[in-house]
Amino acid sequence: MSRLALLSGWGCDARIWRPLDEHWPADLAVDTPDWPGHGTRPALPHPDSLEALAHAMRDALPADAIWVGWSLGGLLATALLDHLPAPRALVLLGMGERFCHPEGVDEAALAAFRGAFRRDPEATRAHFLRWQLRGEPAPRSAHRRLLALLGEATPAPRTTLAAGLAQLARLDNGRRLAQPPCPVHRLAGEADPLLAPAVRQAADRRIPRAGHCPMLSQPERLAAALSAIAAAPQRRLTAPEDSP
Known part of the structure; x- marks a missing residue:
């Protein structure tokens, strides 16, 4: 049986994946592990340490699974390839x-966001949740559904969320993705406002609407795209296409 491990992004926890529950095929096992500091998992004393993160996530990210990282979750999952057996x-x-990308969210915009987060973490996260839905x-409607899933309370300690913003600013996976130890698939919403147009166009699959x-x-559509990858994880899509 194929297995997926779905990893959430900044400001969210594993509940973000619940809308997919009714769309998975019966022969696919799906795990939604929380990052440290989210859900019931204790926060790391040093949340910016990739070594500590790898140790905490070792059991949740086995080598026989396909890791699916959304947003910051994708950035972290790629960085963990240096510290864990490849999926x-x-x-x-x-x-x-x-x-960060000059044609997407640039470094100045992220620096301003980090400054706002230091001043008022809860209001800044609430703004981000709305902003990413543009x-x-x-x-x-998407915002109402998001709040119904997550509520309005911050899902992780301030130090954990601040470390995540620092990782968004710092991590560059160019080297890791140039010679990855496993097949890598790139998915993007066709109107993702956080991605530069070139990054969206380079995706293996773009999800319509x-x-x-x-x-x-x-x-x-997202569950169908992930299920298709799970059925043949060794085959990387060679040309961008839109999901049906």
């Missing part, structure tokens, strides 16, 4: 080699 395949959803076909959060706006 059967890695799926990057809404993330490229790095987060590319969805019905942003207000979706932005940065296709699990909210297009759960059936």
